[in-house]
Amino acid sequence: xxxxxxxxxxxxxxxxxxxxxxxxxxxxxxxxxxxxxxxxxxxxxxxxxxxxxxxxxxxxxxxxxxxxxxxxxxxxxxxxxxxxxxxxxxxxxxxxxxxxxxxxxxxxxxxxxxxxxxxxxxxxxxxxxxxxxxxxxxxxxxxxxxxxxxxxxxxxxxxxxxxxxxxxxxxxxxxxxxxxxxxxxxxxxxxxxxxxxxxxxxxxxxxxxxxxxxxxxxxxxxxxxxxxxxxxxxxxxxxxxxxxxxxxxxxxxxxxxxxxxxxxxxxxxxxxxxxxxxxxxxxxxxxxxxxxxxxxxxxxxxxxxxxxxxx
Amino acid sequence: xxxxxxxxxxxxxxxxxxxxxxxxxxxxxxxxxxxxxxxxxxxxxxxxxxxxxxxxxxxxxxxxxxxxxxxxxxxxxxxxxxxxxxxxxxxxxxxxxxxxxxxxxxxxxxxxxxxxxxxxxxxxxxxxxxxxxxxxxxxxxxxxxxxxxxxxxxxxxxxxxxxxxxxxxxxxxxxxxxxxxxxxxxxxxxxxxxxxxxxxxxxxxxxxxxxxxxxxxxxxxxxxxxxxxxxxxxxxxxxxxxxxxxxxxxxxxxxxxxxxxxxxxxxxxxxxxxxxxxxxxxxxxxxxxxxxxxxxxxxxxxxxxxxxxxx
Numbered sequence: 128x129x130x131x132x133x134x135x136x137x138x139x140x141x142x143x144x145x146x147x148x149x150x151x152x153x154x155x156x157x158x159x160x161x162x163x164x165x166x167x168x169x170x171x172x173x174x175x176x177x178x179x180x181x182x183x184x185x186x187x188x189x190x191x192x193x194x195x196x197x198x199x200x201x202x203x204x205x206x207x208x209x210x211x212x213x214x215x216x217x218x219x220x221x222x223x224x225x226x227x228x229x230x231x232x233x234x235x236x237x238x239x240x241x242x243x244x245x246x247x248x249x250x251x252x253x254x255x256x257x258x259x260x261x262x263x264x265x266x267x268x269x270x271x272x273x274x275x276x277x278x279x280x281x282x283x284x285x286x287x288x289x290x291x292x293x294x295x296x297x298x299x300x301x302x303x304x305x306x307x308x309x310x311x312x313x314x315x316x317x318x319x320x321x322x323x324x325x326x327x328x329x330x331x332x333x334x335x336x337x338x339x340x341x342x343x344x345x346x347x348x349x350x351x352x353x354x355x356x357x358x359x360x361x362x363x364x365x366x367x368x369x370x371x372x373x374x375x376x377x378x379x380x381x382x383x384x385x386x387x388x389x390x391x392x393x394x395x396x397x398x399x400x401x402x403x404x405x406x407x408x409x410x411x412x413x414x415x416x417x418x419x420x421x422x423x424x425x426x427x428x429x430x431x432x433x434x435x436x437x438x
Numbered sequence: 439x440x441x442x443x444x445x446x447x448x449x450x451x452x453x454x455x456x457x458x459x460x461x462x463x464x465x466x467x468x469x470x471x472x473x474x475x476x477x478x479x480x481x482x483x484x485x486x487x488x489x490x491x492x493x494x495x496x497x498x499x500x501x502x503x504x505x506x507x508x509x510x511x512x513x514x515x516x517x518x519x520x521x522x523x524x525x526x527x528x529x530x531x532x533x534x535x536x537x538x539x540x541x542x543x544x545x546x547x548x549x550x551x552x553x554x555x556x557x558x559x560x561x562x563x564x565x566x567x568x569x570x571x572x573x574x575x576x577x578x579x580x581x582x583x584x585x586x587x588x589x590x591x592x593x594x595x596x597x598x599x600x601x602x603x604x605x606x607x608x609x610x611x612x613x614x615x616x617x618x619x620x621x622x623x624x625x626x627x628x629x630x631x632x633x634x635x636x637x638x639x640x641x642x643x644x645x646x647x648x649x650x651x652x653x654x655x656x657x658x659x660x661x662x663x664x665x666x667x668x669x670x671x672x673x674x675x676x677x678x679x680x681x682x683x684x685x686x687x688x689x690x691x692x693x694x695x696x697x698x699x700x701x702x703x704x705x706x707x708x709x710x711x712x713x714x715x716x717x718x719x720x721x722x723x724x725x726x727x728x729x730x731x732x733x734x735x736x737x738x739x740x741x742x743x744x745x746x747x748x749x
Contacts, residue, residue, distance in 0.1 A: 261595055261596060283687075284572055284686060284687020284688060284689075285572060285687050285688060285689045285719070285720060285723045285724060286720045286723050288687055288718075288719070288720060288723075289687070290684060290685050290686070290687055291684045291687070291718045292684065292685065294680075294684045294716075294718060295680075295681055295684050295685065296677045296680045296681055296684075297611055298611040299673075299676075299677050299680070300608055300609040300611060300618075300627070300673065300674075300677060307611075311717060312684075312716065312717055312718055313715040313716045313717045313718075314680060314715065314716075316611070317684075362610075362611065363611075365610075366607045366610050366611060369605075369606075369607045369610070369625060370606055370607055370681055370685070371685075373601060373602045373603065373605045373606050373607075373623075373628075374601050374603065374606065374681070374682075374685045374686065375595060375601070375685065376594075376595020376596050376599050376600070376601055376602070377595060377596060378596045404624040404625070405605075405623065405624045405625075406622060406623055406624045407599075407602045407605060407623055407624075408596070408599070409596060409597045409599060412596045412597050412599075413596060
């Protein structure tokens with residue numbers, strides 16, 4: 128089969144990345160622009176199209192050759208309607224249809240997914256979970272996100288919503304002395320409330336650390352308070368792994384995100400011990416792996432939508 | 439479309455039920471026999487076939503009219519290979535291929551699923567979750583089982599294994615004073631270890647109650663110790679619901695099993711409160727329902743395999 132070509136776009140609160148991606152998941156050229164969402168959605172679409180032309184030119188490709196364009200964007204988004212509705216981290220972008228202007232300008236199919244799903248899809252398409260039929264990705268960054276890819280398709284729940292793996296319950300049952308932090312999701316002690324970069328930073332404040340990096344550094348120096356915070360993250364990840372194994376029972380669990388893949392060796396033993404200890408999970412059937420593509424996962428995953436859906 | 443016909447068989451440790459089921463999920467005739475697994479697998483298959491002929495005769499159907507036969511059986515089973523491998527509750531039934539002798543005798547396709555999955559499928563096919571595209575069923579009985587039905591198909595994980603929802607973690611994070619019971623699944627404080635009939639009975643022993651029914655009765659009389667045990671089950675179910683909502687994000691959560699559907703009103707408020715409180719679950723999108731089919735769910739679900747796979 129000859130190489131197919133697509134554009135992948137990854138929209139975050141700070142920057143927008145645009146890449147020329149082939150059907151083997153290789154990125155031939157990429158560029159990025161500042162998001163500056165408040166300058167307006169229409170203006171941003173124009174800049175994305177210009178960036179698309181730039182990467183096409185650098186790759187030696189033309190718009191006509193494209194299967195389509197895929198967009199991964201910080202949610203909330205409606206993948207089904209192709210609409211970004213995220214005034215929270217993309218100020219002024221309420222109810223913005225992104226697939227219509229892209230499709231109209233390029234004359235090619237356009238697709239939208241939220242960024243956690245497009246990253247998971249990217250790791251399945253071209254990264255650490257390549258070709259696995261059941262994949263769960265957990266992304267530990269500022270928050271905790273996740274995506275589930277079954278037979279190469281993003282899993283969707285009721286009304287097209289995606290799983291919210293960052294909000295799996297972890298410490299709800301803890302006794303009061305061990306009170307778990309509250310979360311905007313509506314409960315206390317969910318995975319994000321314990322294991323996100325924000326939660327680690329928050330826990331570190333009491334000891335004078337400014338961010339999760341400082342807590343990690345202190346832990347490495349042997350500080351007992353920092354070690355306790357990190358231990359708590361480990362236990363939360365262990366419990367989240369147990370949940371993932373006994374719900375989706377995937378072949379591959381991918382850990383990504385700044386706090387996830389960068390500190391992978393810190394978390395891996397606890398997660399692997401889970402898989403080894405679970406008597407109902409077939410022995411040796413589950414791999415716990417580090418995300419391979421980093422920030423490129425969203426680009427590869429977004430582009431892959433055009434290959435699976437359009438050509 | 440005209441009515442199609444199948445046999446459904448539900449194999450438990452104590453009894454085997456056999457029914458003539460139509461493609462609308464109606465049971466036209468059913469019978470049951472004692473399992474007496476130790477009398478041998480071959481002998482049991484003969485008795486199942488005789489029972490099948492009996493229900494066919496009572497329904498006024500013939501073997502020739504059947505789409506096929508579906509079997510739900512207490513696991514472990516391999517649905518993919520059609521093999522029962524459960525010497526634990528079906529003594530002597532190790533590595534027993536049930537689909538070949540049924541297929542040979544009837545000249546029709548035969549299918550096997552574990553009983554939790556066939557019950558979930560039955561509730562989707564003809565019960566409380568009829569027609570919903572994403573269904574999670576939790577069965578609270580002696581143990582806690584569950585099944586996930588997506589677009590009318592049983593969800594399978596790695597190596598064809600099904601989710602083990604009874605072993606979602608609940609109280610692993612609890613401090614030591616609140617030490618959670620250990621489970622054969624390899625962890626402590628999973629759903630089954632807290633919310634199963636066995637776990638309730640175990641917790642009740644300290645206060646002189648013999649089984650879960652006695653604990654429930656004492657709770658109804660206002661006994662504070664019994665209320666504490668029941669409250670613990672409620673909280674476990676609440677946390678399990680939170681997990682289910684943020685992983686599979688289903689339209690319908692079906693609660694079944696002796697302790698589940700019989701005591702549904704006891705658990706419902708806590709489960710519904712979860713769905714109402716979860717900010718990431720679309721408002722009003724999830725229904726928490728009581729299983730409708732009771733013991734017939736497994737029969738209907740098993741038979742439905744023949745309709746979805748064979749004709």
